[in-house]
Amino acid sequence: FIGNALVDLFLQSRNWPFGSxxxxxxxxxxxxxxxxxxxxxxxxxxxxxxDLI
Known part of the structure; x- marks a missing residue:
């Protein structure tokens, strides 16, 4: 669900800043x-x- 919403923001809506x-x-x-x-x-x-160091 979230992945599909991100793809929609990037590709269909062309809203790159909000998608990022x-x-x-x-x-x-x-x-x-x-x-x-x-x-x-x-x-x-x-x-x-x-601790490693």
Whole structure:
């Protein structure tokens, strides 16, 4: 559904700036959800954090 809406914004409506803004927002929301899920799973599993540097 969201992918089809993005394609419509880019190709049919020719609204490139708004389509780009929606695509970047979608990517940022996905990254935030992945980071939150990673932190929650780390806390639940009780694993200790290891720094690479």
């Amino acid at each position: 803004a929606i695509a970047i927002t979608l990517v940022l929301v996905s990254v935030v959800v992945l980071i939150a899920a990673n932190r929650i799973s780390t806390r639940v599993s009780g694993a200790r954090r290891v």
